[in-house]
Amino acid sequence: MYYENNVAGTMNLYSAMTSTAARRSIVFSSSATVYGQPEKTPCVEDSKLSALNPYGTTKLVLENYFRQVQAADPEMRVILLRYFNPIGAHRSGDIGEDPRGIPNNLLPYIQQVAVGRRPELNVYGVDYPTRDGTAIRDYIHVVDLADGHIAALEKLFATPDIGCVAYNLGTGCGTTVLEVVKAFEEASGKKIPIKICPRRPGDCTEVYASTDKAKKELGWSARFGIEDMCRDQWNWAKKNPYGYSANAEQN
Numbered sequence: 532m533y534y535e536n537n538v539a540g541t542m543n544l545y546s547a548m549t550s551t552a553a554r555r556s557i558v559f560s561s562s563a564t565v566y567g568q569p570e571k572t573p574c575v576e577d578s579k580l581s582a583l584n585p586y587g588t589t590k591l592v593l594e595n596y597f598r599q600v601q602a603a604d605p606e607m608r609v610i611l612l613r614y615f616n617p618i619g620a621h622r623s624g625d626i627g628e629d630p631r632g633i634p635n636n637l638l639p640y641i642q643q644v645a646v647g648r649r650p651e652l653n654v655y656g657v658d659y660p661t662r663d664g665t666a667i668r669d670y671i672h673v674v675d676l677a678d679g680h681i682a683a684l685e686k687l688f689a690t691p692d693i694g695c696v697a698y699n700l701g702t703g704c705g706t707t708v709l710e711v712v713k714a715f716e717e718a719s720g721k722k723i724p725i726k727i728c729p730r731r732p733g734d735c736t737e738v739y740a741s742t743d744k745a746k747k748e749l750g751w752s753a754r755f756g757i758e759d760m761c762r763d764q765w766n767w768a769k770k771n772p773y774g775y776s777a778n779a780e781q782n
Contacts, residue, residue, distance in 0.1 A: 537589035538596075545600065555607045558683045559597055561697065562590045563615045563669070563738055572705070573741035576613070576697045584733035594697070601695040608693045610683045615669035615701035615740050617676050619760035620767035627767030628673075629774035637711060638670075638764055645721040645765070646772040652723055654708055656730035661737060665708035669701035669739035672755035672763070676700055682751035701740030702753040711757065718761035719768075 541559070548554040564587030566574045582588040594611050601607045618638040620627030634640040643649045657664040679700040687693065706714075712723050746752045 533585045533589045537586075538592055541593050542596070555604070556687050557597070557608075558610045558612060558680060558687065559593065561594055561611045561613045562587060563613050563699070563701070563740065565591045565594060565613060566738060568735040569738060572737055573703060573739050574699065575741040576699060576744050583735060598695050605694075606691075607695075608687050608691065609695040610687060610693070611695065611697040612679060612683055613697055613699050613740075614676060615671050615699065615738070617673050618670050619672040619674065619755070619763045621674065622763050622766070624763075624766040624770040627764070627771060629771070629776075637668075637708060638715070638760070641712060641715050641723055642764055642768040644723050645715065645719050646768050648772070650724065652712065652725045653728045654712075654725050655728045655734065657727055658730070659736045661707055663707050663709045666734060667705040667707050667737040667739065669704065670706055670711065670757055670760060671701050671753055672760045674763075675702075675753040675755055678754075679745070679749070679751050682745075682749040686749055698745045698749060699740040699742055700745065700751075700753075701742055702756070703740055703742040704756075705737060705739035706757050711761070714757045715761040715765065718758065719765040 545554075545557070548557070563574065564582060564584065565580045566578055567581030567583050567587065570579060580591055580594075582591045597609045597611065601609050616636075618636070628639050630636070630639050634643065640649070641652055644652050654665060656666060659666050661667050679698075683698065712725065715721075716723055742752060
């Protein structure tokens, strides 16, 4: 499914672009998963790339695809944005994440526990060599991520010879799973019950971004911290405890 959606879908998109004036500019949504288990942190854009799971592999395949497309068409402009871990919601509480089924990501799962939709949070691995035994990730507010896209577009428009270049979009700070849980508890006033589970295959110990390149070349840096992310996610959760579908039924 990852290959069908990510690889085939993106290649179909580029195929459609080739018949339009838009064919020579694209911002591609890549991922920090292309760093695999980093040899060192923070991850810099010229670090060795690898992937530990199918999702990350598809993103790496597509990064290589766009490098080769750009090499074949030197007038093409490509920016690869390596997202770290987007979380949070719009501050209004009107726009947020509404995953179908069991959430695959940490904060939507915590949110569903907080509103009573799930009994507890599964924490996968507390034996990592980190400050509290849980894995470390770089969480970025979705509004900061959106601003990063605007900065990337402006860079594309202003730089005809940019070629194909990658930028990290993260905060540059690593936060453990239990630190996220604590921050959400403080934002919501809710206790989040947890269940300790074994590590998941394909999960790495610590991944966080070097953001120097994005700051220097895009003029972009993250503005929000983990407390802001949890505050805005909880605001969305309070207003939309069962997501958009419940609101649609009410309206």
